[in-house]
Amino acid sequence: xxLALHLPALQVVLPLISAPLAVLLRHGGLAFATVTAAAxxxxxxxxxxxxxxGQAEGGVISYAIGNWxxxxxxxxxxxxxxxxxxxxxxxxxxxxxxxxxxxxxREIPRDLHYLYYAMFGLCLTGLLGIxxxxxxxxxxxxxxxxxxxxxxxxxxxxxxxxxxxAYQYLIMGSIGATFIVIGIGFLYLMTGTLNLADxxxxxxxxxxxxxxxxxxxxxxxxxxxxxxxFPLHQWLPSAYTYAPSAVTAFLAATATxxxxxxxxxxxxxxxxxxxxxxxLPLPQxxxxxxxxxMFGASAIAIxxxxxxxxxxxxxxxxxxxxxxxxxxxxxxxxxxxxxxLFNHGIAKGAxxxxxxxxxxxxxxxxxxxxxxxxxxxAGLAKRxxxxxxxIVIGGLSLIGVPGTVGFVSKWYLIVAALEKDQFWLVGAxxxxxxxxxxxxxxxxxxxxxxxxxxxxxxxxxxxLALLLPAWLLVIATIWFGLDTSLTVGSALDAAQQMVKSGR
Amino acid sequence: xxAETAILASLLLPLIGALGIALAGQAPNLREGIxxxxxxxxxxxxxxxxxxxLAGMRPELxxxxxxxxxxxxFRVEPLGMIFALIASGLWIVNSVYSIGYMRGNREKxxxxxxxxxxxxxxxxxxxxxxxxxxxxxxxxxxxxxITYPLVTHAGTDKARAxxxxxxxxxxxxxxxFLLPAVIYVWHLAGTxxxxxxxxxxxxxxxxxxxxxxxxSCSVRRRPALMPFHRWLxxxxxxxxxxxxxxxxxxxxxxxxxxxVKVAVYVFGLDQLSGATDWLIAMxxxxxxxxSVVALYADNLKRRLAYSTVSQLSYVVLGVAILxxxxxxxxxxxxxxxxxxxxxxxxxxxxxxxxxxxxEVSQLNGIGRRMPWTMAAFSVGALSLIGIPPFAGGFxxxxxxxxxxAQAQWFALGVILISTLLNAAYFLPIIHAAFFxxxxxxxxxxxxxEAPLPMVLALMTSAGGTVALFFFSAPLLQLVRQLVPNxx
Numbered sequence: 001x002x003l004a005l006h007l008p009a010l011q012v013v014l015p016l017i018s019a020p021l022a023v024l025l026r027h028g029g030l031a032f033a034t035v036t037a038a039a040x041x042x043x044x045x046x047x048x049x050x051x052x053x054g055q056a057e058g059g060v061i062s063y064a065i066g067n068w069x070x071x072x073x074x075x076x077x078x079x080x081x082x083x084x085x086x087x088x089x090x091x092x093x094x095x096x097x098x099x100x101x102x103x104x105x106r107e108i109p110r111d112l113h114y115l116y117y118a119m120f121g122l123c124l125t126g127l128l129g130i131x132x133x134x135x136x137x138x139x140x141x142x143x144x145x146x147x148x149x150x151x152x153x154x155x156x157x158x159x160x161x162x163x164x165x166a167y168q169y170l171i172m173g174s175i176g177a178t179f180i181v182i183g184i185g186f187l188y189l190m191t192g193t194l195n196l197a198d199x200x201x202x203x204x205x206x207x208x209x210x211x212x213x214x215x216x217x218x219x220x221x222x223x224x225x226x227x228x229x230f231p232l233h234q235w236l237p238s239a240y241t242y243a244p245s246a247v248t249a250f251l252a253a254t255a256t257x258x259x260x261x262x263x264x265x266x267x268x269x270x271x272x273x274x275x276x277x278x279x280l281p282l283p284q285x286x287x288x289x290x291x292x293x294m295f296g297a298s299a300i301a302i303x304x305x306x307x308x309x310x311x312x313x314x315x316x317x318x319x320x321x322x323x324x325x326x327x328x329x330x331x332x333x334x335x336x337x338x339x340x341l342f343n344h345g346i347a348k349g350a351x352x353x354x355x356x357x358x359x360x361x362x363x364x365x366x367x368x369x370x371x372x373x374x375x376x377x378a379g380l381a382k383r384x385x386x387x388x389x390x391i392v393i394g395g396l397s398l399i400g401v402p403g404t405v406g407f408v409s410k411w412y413l414i415v416a417a418l419e420k421d422q423f424w425l426v427g428a429x430x431x432x433x434x435x436x437x438x439x440x441x442x443x444x445x446x447x448x449x450x451x452x453x454x455x456x457x458x459x460x461x462x463x464l465a466l467l468l469p470a471w472l473l474v475i476a477t478i479w480f481g482l483d484t485s486l487t488v489g490s491a492l493d494a495a496q497q498m499v500k501s502g503r
Numbered sequence: 504x505x506a507e508t509a510i511l512a513s514l515l516l517p518l519i520g521a522l523g524i525a526l527a528g529q530a531p532n533l534r535e536g537i538x539x540x541x542x543x544x545x546x547x548x549x550x551x552x553x554x555x556x557l558a559g560m561r562p563e564l565x566x567x568x569x570x571x572x573x574x575x576x577f578r579v580e581p582l583g584m585i586f587a588l589i590a591s592g593l594w595i596v597n598s599v600y601s602i603g604y605m606r607g608n609r610e611k612x613x614x615x616x617x618x619x620x621x622x623x624x625x626x627x628x629x630x631x632x633x634x635x636x637x638x639x640x641x642x643x644x645x646x647x648x649i650t651y652p653l654v655t656h657a658g659t660d661k662a663r664a665x666x667x668x669x670x671x672x673x674x675x676x677x678x679x680f681l682l683p684a685v686i687y688v689w690h691l692a693g694t695x696x697x698x699x700x701x702x703x704x705x706x707x708x709x710x711x712x713x714x715x716x717x718x719s720c721s722v723r724r725r726p727a728l729m730p731f732h733r734w735l736x737x738x739x740x741x742x743x744x745x746x747x748x749x750x751x752x753x754x755x756x757x758x759x760x761x762x763v764k765v766a767v768y769v770f771g772l773d774q775l776s777g778a779t780d781w782l783i784a785m786x787x788x789x790x791x792x793x794s795v796v797a798l799y800a801d802n803l804k805r806r807l808a809y810s811t812v813s814q815l816s817y818v819v820l821g822v823a824i825l826x827x828x829x830x831x832x833x834x835x836x837x838x839x840x841x842x843x844x845x846x847x848x849x850x851x852x853x854x855x856x857x858x859x860x861x862e863v864s865q866l867n868g869i870g871r872r873m874p875w876t877m878a879a880f881s882v883g884a885l886s887l888i889g890i891p892p893f894a895g896g897f898x899x900x901x902x903x904x905x906x907x908a909q910a911q912w913f914a915l916g917v918i919l920i921s922t923l924l925n926a927a928y929f930l931p932i933i934h935a936a937f938f939x940x941x942x943x944x945x946x947x948x949x950x951x952e953a954p955l956p957m958v959l960a961l962m963t964s965a966g967g968t969v970a971l972f973f974f975s976a977p978l979l980q981l982v983r984q985l986v987p988n989x990x
Contacts, residue, residue: 408570411570430679430683449658482569
């Protein structure tokens with residue numbers, strides 16, 4: 001079928017069209033329908049691509065935009081890793097969008113709804129575009145699309161501090177984007193091409209020149225800013241805390257993950273393992289930064305008073321696990337990173353969706369939802385049993401309890417550490433998960449053992465429209481923790497393909 | 504019913520039961536009825552498996568792959584059979600007891616209690632039948648998490664603090680020690696399956712001893728070996744039926760069960776020789792030290808808890824001696840201790856319910872008011888001291904003869920000293936209960952026996968303690984299959 005051939009283009013074009021349409025329609029409900037339809041089709045496209053990849057020769061699908069053959073035209077290039085990330089991003093969008101209809105009703109003024117959907121569509125376009133494109137400059141363009149739209153999305157939060165958070169993110173994100181474009185510029189200068197596959201071939205001749213190393217440095221720092229690698233994470237906690245709940249959930253599950261994807265793409269496809277990992281002290285630097293993130297950010301999380309902020313810091317810590325896996329430079333390490341992209345995405349997505357439902361359930365009808373601080377959460381288990389239980393399950397996954405997705409990631413991380421005979425690292429990984437126990441248990445004790453505030457004992461479970469998508473994700477965290485054939489299978493294939501391409 | 508369906512049924516029944524209990528939360532009689540029916544059915548299912556296992560078969564059930572090459576699989580072998588029989592059998596007795604206890608003390612949140620209880624039994628059975636280390640580890644964690652609401656049942660600050668200690672030690676040690684051990688075994692052997700004779704390749708000497716060290720490290724805390732014992736007394740804030748079944752049978756037994764299973768099926772006894780001296784020293788120390796603490800504990804449940812710490816180290820010691828006979832003794836001691844200790848906890852709970860007494864020093868003359876309870880208590884206590892004709896008698900003898908065969912004089916001495924200590928902390932209770940006069944203020948508060956279900960339950964378990972001594976043939980047969988050259 002001819003349509004199947006154009007799936008890579010449709011994957012990005014459909015959400016891209018839906019955004020201006022939403023603006024033209026100028027009506028919350030219609031905009032919702034348009035963007036949601038686009039997100040669902042994008043999800044279908046991602047599934048289609050994932051199935052095609054399984055049969056494609058060499059596990060790669062190349063698509064020339066406008067029929068200009070690469071390396072001259074822009075190439076969309078889907079390999080196993082890209083299709084796995086596409087699946088995560090479009091799947092989360094397809095789930096969060098229906099969820100957000102009931103949520104933004106309370107969090108965003110009604111006349112701005114259509115803008116919210118337009119920005120969501122753009123953000124989705126950007127993230128999908130970054131993942132699918134095989135062109136370095138195209139990556140930058142899509143990165144800007146997704147970043148600019150996410151600044152707006154964050155600024156839509158009702159709390160005035162959302163504006164400062166968005167502004168902070170804007171400054172940091174722009175610095176990151178500038179670094180990235182400088183890095184790409186250097187690479188273009190040295191290789192004379194923007195196509196990633198082509199660049200990978202040509203870079204071999206100029207491998208040891210200073211501009212290439214400078215490009216690597218700029219790209220690493222720029223992308224690390226976007227993925228909130230410690231100590232470049234400052235923008236993240238405030239942005240996650242004050243953004244509307246739906247935005248927090250979507251960005252937490254996808255934005256940093258796509259940035260990690262870009263890092264993997266540049267390291268393994270373009271620069272190649274030997275340059276990045278053997279000749280430079282990059283693995284050591286990344287190892288230590290990851291460790292500091294795992295311990296530092298998790299420790300900070302324990303002392304947070306706002307539940308959203310607590311889990312935002314936990315995200316910084318969890319990113320540490322992902323970059324730790326990268327620093328091993330082995331198939332198992334990379335598998336751990338890739339599978340944790342997905343696993344952490346769904347677990348954190350579930351938690352933030354549940355928190356979103358929680359604040360709405362707690363608010364009086366028509367009022368703006370309050371911040372989920374711990375003193376308001378006392379006795380939550382009695383008032384919202386399903387919501388609190390879901391958060392606990394998500395939290396168990398952050399700890400890495402067997403039977404949840406977090407365990408699977410941790411398993412591969414430890415196997416990777418053992419392969420390198422790094423026994424102390426095994427200890428470090430496990431000790432850091434005890435910090436996760438501490439912050440998750442803060443929630444458990446407040447929600448399950450404190451009596452609810454006087455006069456608020458009544459049950460006030462979040463509406464079903466909010467509970468259902470969130471619980472779908474909660475079930476997914478258990479499902480993919482037990483049956484790992486899809487996640488680990490895809491991640492393992494992707495890691496093997498990446499490592500092979502890097503050699 | 505085929506063996507495979509029996510395994511599946513025994514794993515699913517507690518789940519279904521828990522669901523039924525949750526749904527029947529508003530109707531206490533129906534709810535308790537479901538609990539009893541589930542436990543009885545479960546025992547029948549588990550018992551179905553006994554004949555095939557005795558005949559030398561090893562029924563298997565493969566569910567799905569957790570990770571590539573690591574399936575979630577169950578296989579019934581003799582040791583697991585023993586453990587499953589105890590857990591499911593005593594659950595019936597315990598359910599009867601719980602009904603009396605929970606109603607007698609008007610506990611809150613009874614539905615949650617029964618639901619968690621059923622789920623805990625389900626995960627204990629999954630641990631018993633686990634065919635590989637990963638499956639075992641998975642349900643280990645489930646068991647820990649499920650019992651957490653039971654430990655903190657009272658919801659008071661004290662219960663919360665106890666629950667925190669419980670969770671911190673159990674989760675902490677299993678994540679920090681057991682998990683890397685499981686992964687390391689997988690890394691070395693390429694499988695985590697339990698196989699007779701062990702799975703670790705003999706050639707890997709350096710790796711073997713290292714991983715051996717890790718593995719033993721990891722499992723030592725569940726049997727509450729000092730210095731990792733603190734969770735057990737902390738967990739005694741739980742209602743007595745929980746202490747009785749979970750902390751005398753399921754949870755701690757799951758730990759020693761793992762020790763025996765790992766020793767026999769992952770390492771193989773032959774490979775371990777020389778690597779367990781420190782384990783002997785450590786468990787020996789725990790046996791004596793915990794007994795001394797028990798001697799000075801005035802709270803009855805606390806005394807029993809420390810006695811458990813000490814008794815379970817017998818099992819570890821029996822394995823560490825590495826004589827086939829002592830390993831057999833260790834397996835037997837799991838059973839003997841289960842029956843004896845549950846009787847003791849039942850008695851403690853009965854005393855609390857009927858007389859509202861928790862301290863040993865308050866028990867003067869109570870045997871005259873609660874003769875059945877205290878008789879059962881005496882049976883349990885004598886059995887743990889190691890006096891025939893009670894179950895604890897012969898397991899101790901096996902461990903002793905194993906120690907002699909291996910010329911482990913230290914172990915021998917430890918067992919003898921601790922037997923004296925056991926007598927020293929149990930016999931005064933029995934003496935006070937039956938021979939000392941009631942105190943004056945007790946005379947003003949008359950009370951009789953505990954509610955009937957409780958008395959029935961504790962008489963049954965005491966009867967079991969005696970019966971085990973006389974009708975031990977199937978048990979011995981199972982043990983012989985576990986350690987073929989024991990005798």
